[in-house]
Amino acid sequence: MAEELIDRARFPLLAWGLGELRYETTSLGQRETIFAVGNGYLGLRGEDEEATAVEAPGCFLNGFHETWPIKHAEAAYGFAKTGQTIINVPDAKLVRLSVDGQTLDPAEASSYSRVLDFRTGVLRRELSWRTASGKNVRLHSSRLVSFVRRHVAQVVYEIEVDAAADVVVTSELRNRADGMPAVTEGAGFDPRRAGGFGHRVLVTELVEEVGDRWSLGWRTANSGLGLAVGVAHQFDSASPADVDGAASADHAVRSWRVPAAAGERLRLVKWLSYHDGQAGVPVAGLAASAAFDLDQAQAAGVDALLAEQAAWLTGYWADADVELPGQPELQQAVRWCLFQLAQAAGRADGRGIGAKGVTGSGYEGHYFWDTEIYLVPFLTHTNPELARQVLRFRLGxxxxxxxxxxxxxxxxxxxxxxxxxxxxxxxxxxxxxxxxxxxxxxxxxxxxxxxxxxxxxxxxxxxxxxxxxxxxxxxxxxxxxxxxxxxxxxxxxxxxxxxxxxxxxxxxxxxxxxxxxxxxxxxxxxxxxxxxxxxxxxxxxxxxxxxxxxxxxxxxxxPYHEGFGVHAQDADFLTRAVWDLAHTSGDQHPLLLHYHPLVIYRHQVLKQADAVLAAFLAGDEFTPAQRRAIFEYYDPITTGDSTLSALVQSIVAAEVGYPQRAVELFAEGSFVDLADLHHNTRDGVHIASAGGVWNALVYGFGGLRDHGGRISIDPRLPVGWPGLRFSFRLAGSRVRAELTTEELQLRLLAGPGGELLVCGRPYQLTGELRIPLDDQGPELAPITGRLPLIHGRPATTEQISLQLPLPSISKGDAE
CATH class of the missing domain: 1.50.10.10 (Glycosyltransferase)
Structure with a gap:
């Protein structure tokens, strides 16, 4: 599947990174998302520093939002009154380069490559550029958002020219929030996408430029939240530089003009610090905190921040990594997803986890149930302290x-x-x-x-x-x-x-x-x-x-239907007509963007797993036969219009005996952003889906269950997979599991161990266990078609009514 979805000539196969070998101006928004860097508090989207061609560029702080009155056409008591939308905060990562009066556009580079390294947490880029005047320029840049210094990001920009040239390096800070259009319905409208505001969002309270530093502060117009951004610069060149700059409420610029000699290297380092606070917290105080962070980061230096970042991630990967021997395509996608979970939760420090983390503005930066169901299980088993912090946010x-x-x-x-x-x-x-x-x-x-x-x-x-x-x-x-x-x-x-x-x-x-x-x-x-x-x-x-x-x-x-032998999704669900998905045009998906809710509500059709999710999370409430019946009935009528669905379906498919379907669904969930399968990755990473990847590997193919805290394992390793290695917690103890086709090896890493079940038999883990496996569960013939199965057979017209609603058209199309 990956070979079909990913252009490997452009995005190479890497075990511990995501790379790009060619610059293009297509799918900019998606690449801005998948190359974003963040730490759970601060996120920088992945556009190039020069930002010459962008689609949805920006920078986000977890929970920093504006409020606005929700205008209901027909209001009623108890309706939500106040909207909340995450703000694209002033972007300080920008750098521009000019050589002999010609401004660099990465699209003109003769060579271009960048890599987001999952082990170092750094996005590095290299490009070569030949100017109109015949000068050859080599550029190296890197950026990180620190997991150790919560409020700090670092940008390094290095240039070398092969002949004497007039070089101008310009650092920028730009407020994008007050240039976005307000959200309106119409062509291309998508309720999942955040819009702009109808008013100025950031009211300026502080603008200072002292030496090589900027200090700017704002307060949101309605929510009253305070924000301070500090930027420190360090520019190094052998030749003397002419420095110029200015700072204003929405734009700060600082330039270094250098008559560079042949072979001379120039380097600009930018340290960024973002601090926000509740209404009433003085912006000046936030600015002082940002200045302190900059002092500390600048004193530590570039190499120290790089070393800290790598050390933090070494600790993270010790339990978070899931190894898929012999599956390099999936391995890269899995590690990208797990890295996104670090970037969403690593330094959230008591704040929620948005549906897009800090990688974009999709779903307006809101927190949903996604966190508890799709992300917390991963954190519970691999990083309990982070899990506890996330849960404390909800308690608050x-x-x-x-x-x-x-x-x-x-x-x-x-x-x-x-x-x-x-x-x-x-x-x-x-x-x-x-x-x-x-x-x-x-x-x-x-x-x-x-x-x-x-x-x-x-x-x-x-x-x-x-x-x-x-x-x-x-x-x-x-x-x-x-x-x-x-x-x-x-x-x-x-x-x-x-x-x-x-x-x-x-x-x-x-x-x-x-x-x-x-x-x-x-x-x-x-x-x-x-x-x-x-x-x-x-x-x-x-x-x-x-x-x-x-x-x-x-x-x-x-709810249970005796005649069908299956649990009903709700009291009336099985009485409705079944939507004829087999004959629904692909351009009518997702249904929510093409049909009125009432049309959808009166049919048996699913946006995402519902009863199947119950069969997983409340699996101890069902017999194996009941779980199978649930999957067979609901999987064929699930559209997958939600990215929350495929990986849950994969878990249950693996359990009940549909391994091929489980692998297909797992691959779909793993590549949902890397391949932009839902065409909305531009709005940010699907964090819940990334968490679902770990769930599908460990709960699905690993066969782990933790109902009531009692660990049981009944593996479902797919055919063709040599093995699977993952970590989990057993009564607070750290355990590493290695699954092959013949055995399950469990190794106690820390803690006293405890009792668990493997394939229904009890074992006491106190050190290491090697447990032979007779099989990897049942394997049934694949389900074909889009009709629900009743007692293992496709439903008949005597059992269901099949309907295909008319294709929807807008008023403008009708006219």
Whole structure:
């Protein structure tokens, strides 16, 4: 697949990097994303320093956003009122080069190459350029965003000319945020893409130029957030340089003109420091912090920052790396994805993880459920401290969640579906606020972290109030009828079905949530009676309420169709007509951009895995036969219009016996950005999909499960793969697994070890185990066609109604 998707003459196959050997002006936005560098707080997109040809250039700070009033055509009580959009902050990485009056354009380079190195965290570029005056110029540049110095980035720009020449090197800082058009609907409109603003966003509070430094500061017009950017320069040349420059609110420039001798080398180093703060924090104070960072970075020097970066990543890769011997194409894609997770979470330091990390403005920089379901499992098993930091961000949003629950006339707390500051920012409640499952997703991540890392006190400590308040919402939202506990008017993960009754995923995850909350309450009561008494007083919690949660969990409705022998996605899903995907034109995908939601809602068609996700995350609620039936019914009618889907489908496909389909889906998910499969990589890396790559490898092909914190492994190594190596946590202990076709080797790296199951048999790991494997699970004949399977056979017209909606047209097309 990779050979078909990636031009290897341009993007070479590297084990530990992403390279480019030819400059082109096509797909600029995608390349700006895939070559971006960041650390979870600060992100620099991957356009060339000269920025002569760009599509979506920029620089982003995690959580630094502007607010704006959401204008509903027909408003109703409780609708989200205030939008939040990440800001493309002033970009200080820019450098321009002129030789004998001719400005460098990388498109004119005679040779061009760059590599993003996953082990050093540095983007390096080399190019050769012959000027109109006949001078040969060699240029080396590099940039990094430091994992050690959270607020600091470094740009190095080195030039050598083969003959005497007039060389001008210009450093720039540019405010792009106030030059973007406001978002409007029309041709090319995509609700997943962030737009500009209808007002000036950054109000200038500070402009200083002292020596070789700039210090600039702003405050956002509506959200009131403060921002300071400091830039320090160091320019070295043997020949004397004539220096000139100026700084203003939106643009700062500093130039060095050098009568360079033949063979002379010139070098510019830029150290950048970005600091932001809440409303009320003086911009001058942020600028002072930036200046301190610059002092420290400049004193340390270029080589020290490079060494620090490599050392940090050495520690990261020790557990994060997943090795695929004999699969070089996939190996590169996997490591690129895992590197993106470092760039999204490494120094988020208590902030959320946006859907695009800090690589772009897609989805307006919002935080979703993606973090808890797709990213936290990876961090839980490979970097528990980062996992805990990410979870603490969500815990800090409790007050906003309580307020949102009250707005919806519910007890307890309800986390915003999409947010930056904790308030709901989804203007479309049917596919936003109605996704109550976010509460259970958060609880699942909290419980997984605590169990896998043998940290039960986390649930009875700092996470306790959140567990209790979010569980209360389920008890209040649902109701008992006919012996069952029902959850109505909810939306599951599949946004092509909305506001339904008894969504399978929501109900099962809510059941898990209620039981985890009840267990935490019982544990606290037994282990710390004093704190339990305090919790009872502060939260109004009592035994009757906890017992009520358990009763609701036990009675939770689990939709099941006896005739079809499959769990229903929701109470009415299987009564709808099935969308005829086999005859749906490719240019009508994604459906959400071509059909009114009502057209989609009345059909059996999925944007992304829903019941299949339940079969994975709540797999212990199903028998193997039930998980297989779920996959066989829903996989054929899943469009994959969401990048969240393929890798979840891959996990379950591997488990139930469709290895070929599992590999296909895995490859699709692995290359979603490198090959721009969804045509929106320009807006930023799909961070959840990158996390899903680790999930598919470890949970899918590795066969690991951690239900309730108990580790079990039932491998599913694909045919043709010599092996698979990955790390995981066993009751807090570090373990490295090596899987081959014949055996599973487990090696204890740190900690006391513990008990786990392999292919259903118990083992005690205290050092090293080598476990022979009889097979890699069942292998069934591939599913063909786009009809759901019922009892293992394609559905018939007696069982389903098949419909193909008319192709959609706009009003303008009709006229």
């Amino acid at each position: 949003l409790l007050d906003s969640a309580r307020h949102r629950a009250r707005e919806l006339a519910q007890r307890g707390a309800l986390f915003a579906w999409r947010t930056i500051n904790g308030d709901e920012a989804s203007a479309y409640y049917a596919a936003g606020t109605a996704q109550y499952h976010i509460n259970a997703d958060v609880a699942d991540a909290l419980a997984r972290y605590a169990a896998v890392n043998a940290d039960p006190e986390f649930l009875t400590g700092e996470a306790f109030v959140v567990l209790i308040e979010t569980a209360r919402l389920w008890a209040d939202l649902g109701f008992f009828r006919d012996g069952g506990f029902h959850l109505h008017s909810v939306t599951g993960p599949d946004e092509y079905s909305a506001v339904v009754n008894n969504n399978l995923y929501t109900n099962l995850m809510a059941r898990k949530h209620l039981r985890v909350a009840a267990a935490a309450a019982r544990r606290l009561e037994a282990s710390d009676p004093q704190r339990w008494t305090q919790a009872v007083a502060e939260l109004g919690l009592d035994d009757a309420e906890v017992n009520g949660w358990l009763a609701a969990a036990d009675a939770m409705v689990v």
